[in-house]
Amino acid sequence: MASRSGTLALVGRPNAGKSSLLNLLIGERIAAVSRRAQTTRNRVLGICNADLKDGTSLQAVLLDTPGLHDAWTDFNRNMIAITEAVLDEVDAVAWIVDVTEPVAAVIAGNAPLDDGLVALQAKLAGRPHVVVLNKVDLVEDKRWLLPVMAAFDRVDGAVVLPVSARTGLGREPLLQAWARLLPEGEPLYPTDQLTDAPEKFIVAELIRERVFENSSQEVPYATAVEIEQFDERQREAGRVHIHARILVEKDSQKGILIGAGGQMIKKIGTQARKRVEALLGCKVRLDLFVVVEKDWTRNPRLLKDLGYQPKPKPKGR
Numbered sequence: 001m002a003s004r005s006g007t008l009a010l011v012g013r014p015n016a017g018k019s020s021l022l023n024l025l026i027g028e029r030i031a032a033v034s035r036r037a038q039t040t041r042n043r044v045l046g047i048c049n050a051d052l053k054d055g056t057s058l059q060a061v062l063l064d065t066p067g068l069h070d071a072w073t074d075f076n077r078n079m080i081a082i083t084e085a086v087l088d089e090v091d092a093v094a095w096i097v098d099v100t101e102p103v104a105a106v107i108a109g110n111a112p113l114d115d116g117l118v119a120l121q122a123k124l125a126g127r128p129h130v131v132v133l134n135k136v137d138l139v140e141d142k143r144w145l146l147p148v149m150a151a152f153d154r155v156d157g158a159v160v161l162p163v164s165a166r167t168g169l170g171r172e173p174l175l176q177a178w179a180r181l182l183p184e185g186e187p188l189y190p191t192d193q194l195t196d197a198p199e200k201f202i203v204a205e206l207i208r209e210r211v212f213e214n215s216s217q218e219v220p221y222a223t224a225v226e227i228e229q230f231d232e233r234q235r236e237a238g239r240v241h242i243h244a245r246i247l248v249e250k251d252s253q254k255g256i257l258i259g260a261g262g263q264m265i266k267k268i269g270t271q272a273r274k275r276v277e278a279l280l281g282c283k284v285r286l287d288l289f290v291v292v293e294k295d296w297t298r299n300p301r302l303l304k305d306l307g308y309q310p311k312p313k314p315k316g317r
Helices: 018-026 074-087 100-107 115-124 142-156 171-181 199-214 251-258 260-280 300-305
Strands: 003-012 044-051 057-064 092-098 129-134 159-162 224-231 239-248 283-292
Touching: 003 018, 003 074, 003 115, 003 171, 018 044, 018 057, 018 092, 018 129, 018 171, 057 171, 092 100, 092 115, 092 171, 100 142, 115 142, 129 142, 129 171, 142 159, 159 171, 199 224, 199 239, 199 260, 239 251, 251 260, 251 283, 260 283
Parallel strands: 003 057, 003 092, 092 129, 129 159, 239 283
Antiparallel strands: 044 057, 224 239
């Protein structure tokens, strides 16, 4: 049986569904997913192993990246730098597109590819890649997909595939397309390994995801989660104690996250605890504390400590 393996970057605009696709393909929730844009802030590595219908054994080492957007602060510029660093270290790229946007443009009588999509295509020109039209489950009349696919094919020249990260539609053709792009070779990682991220990182992502989903518009982008204590001395007995700080920049943001009578932070903690318990496979005591760190998104030391900067290359050949 043929074996192919390699590294593949998931890139695209914010909220295109890159993290949802990563979680779907590896079968585990390791990347934060939210309806809000710019949820992903760093390189998240997930390992997808699959035996394809044509007999190919595939290991795609997927690198989820922050959405490409206009950067106006050091924090945002760091996120863009993370994505661009990943592009330079992978074997191939999956360009994830929220297909509802070009479909809406076509329905309105406009060109399906706006200036931003054309600029992103230019950034990927010359790199082996596949165009992944995500969220096709949200397009009621699938006939509108045809002119969008034709436009990407005409401008980009890469394979264009409709996919739904929510339902799994298009999974097999997508993996087959990736297998054709990745080099022949044995797996880069053990086939039972899902990520290179430590549990503490994933736990912080799950907490931050719940903050994003439950808080108001002004809060999410000013928050970060830091795991201060990960006590697993009683893990064999089925218990882990986690102490996490939620960083915000203003007292008003702290008040929103705590909520009247502490109801908001209690809701966030309950939801996050259930997801962390599913991840760790044991009971979890999760203590959350909201802390004001004024202008942390502009503090180089804190940005470094929290990992919001380009990271070393993943394990390779």
